[in-house]
Amino acid sequence: MQNLASHEDWKSCFSEVAPGLLLFARQWVQSAADAEDIVQEAFVKFWRRNHKIENRALLYTAVRSIALDFIRRDSRRARREAGAISETDEFIEPQFEFEDDTQRALAEAIDVLPCEQREVVVMKIWNELTFAEIAGVLGVSQNTAASRYRYALAALRNTLQPR
Amino acid sequence: MNDFSEIENELRKLRPAQPSPILFERIEEAMMNCREGAWSARQSRKPSPYNWLSLGFGLAAAAALVLFAAISMEHQHDGGKEIAQISRESETAPLRSSAKESTSSDKFLPAGATRLVYNTRNEGLQFARGSGQPLRRLRYQTRETWQWRNPTTGASLRVSYPSEEVVLIPVSGQ
Incomplete structure (x- = not known):
């Protein structure tokens, strides 16, 4: 340690x-x-x-x-x-360093996520916290943290899918 | 969760903006000032209307004085009894002389008193209620020491305690 x-x-x-x-x-x-x-x-x-x-x-x-x-x-x-x-x-100031338009669109999609989903995604993807740790930070159950994460990813995926 | 692996990979490719170099300098400075900061925070803590430490010492000193006075009075009282008994039995000269010695050996005489002012703070002007004349408020922090000595045995007793005094001095315009 x-x-x-x-x-x-x-x-x-x-x-x-x-x-x-x-x-x-x-x-x-x-x-x-x-x-x-x-x-x-x-x-x-x-x-x-x-x-x-x-x-x-x-x-x-x-x-x-x-x-x-x-x-x-x-x-x-x-x-x-x-x-x-x-x-x-x-x-x-941008929150991400973009390499192409897809990444820019993804960053914009992250911005419009509900705050409670966005914070779970940020902690999980860019900070590599476990759901147990995220649940501890937010004071919610692990299931709730995992659900918020899934909802957020589903929303992001829908946003980026070609129409 | 496998359904989301593609979007997760896309997200991981996004790199968060890097902190400014100034942030490192600021944190370094904050780290250096950690101890100083903690110390000054303790120092700048809002002072209590009472100085509990001084009050504690003062009360302890007062208790010691009262105790000393009580013991001293008790000894004098006992001594008086002995003298009275001795006067009744005046024929026993050796006893009387020993009683006198005993009385004088218990006697502590004031040997000195000092008042050391170790800090003076000018707290500015203020107006007392109903008074148009300004008063300057001075706060003295002192240490008072009282000493008694027994001339027969050479024993001495010393009591020392911190004290605080606020003095208001009228200020007259010239």
């Missing part, structure tokens, strides 16, 4: 989990900078408590909790920003 105790450890661990964590945080905030703030706070908290990196579920729980606090705290600001974005069609 690897511990995050040493200085270099955290860097290698963070490099590994950061893209998935940021993607997870982006579900609640539109700005990449806000997502980075959330991930930073969660990761530092995780490291300070000397948790093992294998307990990734705790890290996602922390990100989720901090993100929800963040949007509660900044709900007014978020509304203002959402209004400004809709009015000016402001550029929002």
